[in-house]
Amino acid sequence: MALEDLCGLQALGGSLRGSLRGLTPDLGPMGSPRDKRRGRYAGDVPLSSTASVLSFSVPVGRYLDRSPIDFGQMAPDSAPTPDASRWSAGGPGGPDSAPGAGPDPAPGVVPLPFPMAHGTTTLGFLFQGGVLAAADTRSSCSGLVACPASRKVVPLHRHLLALGSGTSADITLWRRILARELRLYQLRHGRRLTTGGAAKLLALMLHPFKGTELCVAATLCGWDGGGALYYVCSDGKRLQGELFSVGSGSPYAYSVLDEEVRWGLSAEQAVRAGREAVYRASRRDAYSGNCVDVFLVTARGWSRRPREDLGEEYYREEERLAEGLRRRREEKEGLRRRREEEVHSLPTKT
Numbered sequence: 001m002a003l004e005d006l007c008g009l010q011a012l013g014g015s016l017r018g019s020l021r022g023l024t025p026d027l028g029p030m031g032s033p034r035d036k037r038r039g040r041y042a043g044d045v046p047l048s049s050t051a052s053v054l055s056f057s058v059p060v061g062r063y064l065d066r067s068p069i070d071f072g073q074m075a076p077d078s079a080p081t082p083d084a085s086r087w088s089a090g091g092p093g094g095p096d097s098a099p100g101a102g103p104d105p106a107p108g109v110v111p112l113p114f115p116m117a118h119g120t121t122t123l124g125f126l127f128q129g130g131v132l133a134a135a136d137t138r139s140s141c142s143g144l145v146a147c148p149a150s151r152k153v154v155p156l157h158r159h160l161l162a163l164g165s166g167t168s169a170d171i172t173l174w175r176r177i178l179a180r181e182l183r184l185y186q187l188r189h190g191r192r193l194t195t196g197g198a199a200k201l202l203a204l205m206l207h208p209f210k211g212t213e214l215c216v217a218a219t220l221c222g223w224d225g226g227g228a229l230y231y232v233c234s235d236g237k238r239l240q241g242e243l244f245s246v247g248s249g250s251p252y253a254y255s256v257l258d259e260e261v262r263w264g265l266s267a268e269q270a271v272r273a274g275r276e277a278v279y280r281a282s283r284r285d286a287y288s289g290n291c292v293d294v295f296l297v298t299a300r301g302w303s304r305r306p307r308e309d310l311g312e313e314y315y316r317e318e319e320r321l322a323e324g325l326r327r328r329r330e331e332k333e334g335l336r337r338r339r340e341e342e343v344h345s346l347p348t349k350t
Contacts (some may be wrong), residue, residue, distance in 0.1 A: 009018040026038040032160055041051055057118040120288020121249030121278055122152055124161040124221045125257065127265040130298035132229040133161050133219070134274035136249070136282055139168055147259070148290040160195060160222040166215035166234065178202050195222030198239050199230035207236030216245050223297050228295045242273050249281030250289040256280050265298060271305060283312050 028342060086292040117243070122135040135152035138145060146168075153163050156179045161208035164171035181201060185193045199220050216234040221227075231239045231246070243261060245253040271294055282289040 047092075050053070064119050112312070119248035119285060120165050121245070121247045121253055121281040121285060121288040122165050122219060123243075123245040123250070123253050123257065123274060123277055124163060124219050125244070125261050125270075125274070126227040126229055126263075129263070129265070129267045130223060130264055130296055131161075131221040131229060131271065132270045132274045133163055133221045133295040133297065134278050135163055135293055136278055136310070137293060138282075138287065138289045140287045145290075149336045153293050153295050155302055156198070156220075157186075157192065158223075159192070159297065160198060160220065161295055161297055162301055163219040163221065163246070165217040165219075170214055170216045170234070171218070174202070174206065174218070177205065194224045195220055195228035195230060196240070198222070198226070199232050199310045202232045203236045203238040206232065206234050210235040219246060221295075223296050223299060223301075227297070237342060246286075247281075247288065249278075249285035252281040252284045253277040271296070275308070279310055279313055283314070 026044040029108060065094055066099070078235055089347065090314065119137070119140050120136060122133075124131060124133045131151050137147075137149050137152065139147040146295070152165070153161055154175055156162050156175075162175055162178070178198065178201070182193055182198060202218060202220075214234045216232075218232045220230045222229075229244060231237075231241065231244045241259060245257060256276075256277040261270075262274065265273065275292055278288075278292045282292075287332070289310060290308050291307050293307055295306075296303050
């Protein structure tokens, strides 16, 4: 009824019922109460009828006969020819349409408008106080910045964080699936699944998609009576370690982490090291940047520092570099003047 009111179709009720009476079984003007309760009728129009007030063109099962992973991964020149039999009557490419009229009715997959390129910087490491997780906030799509304030560090529960690298849609989907499974496990067994168990569960779920276009690289940072750090990728690989950095900016982040990270760091030193690593990676990697998110996971759960804009840090560093250069020039100039004074103060020989 709401659709009829919106489209102004109230006046069509009598004539429409008369036209549909020959197309549908004789069930009366409104059908039986059971059919109405089951939702077979919308107002006075049976939904099972082949005619409709609004002539929608809906592809019948076109995108469901292939794996969703293959969607959007076929080159335009390799798309199959249109198949009019898969479209409903009266729609584009259907029996009532002229050949070649309108857009391609049923491509096998929708081609990508441009080649995809992924880039990010995420990192996590263990220290005596817990686990530190840090990431930038730039989501890129080929040469474009799709989102400057994305969240790449997401809590799964109070003592577990997930850092995501790869395709944003894939990461979001599997992160939600993992969070759901962890919650169900807790409800069924009365305890939380360990970080290692969560990593194994995610690896087992991702392994069937090995060799497809799925792109997921997750770093799990948790606390199970002590810090735990695992890396899981979309081919089912699972690694345990003390330091991981994933993404296009990871080589630059490793250059800082290898120098700064050690077991005896305090919480403030760990935060400083993670922040510096993300900042250096964003300076050199075009696909990383904008802001930095820093999280700590300890026995009391995870905590988050305020998001910091890396652009402001860039200008502060430029000012520090300019100030340092000015001081070195002043020191060199002072040293040169002192040497000249010493030379002039020497006694002259006659």
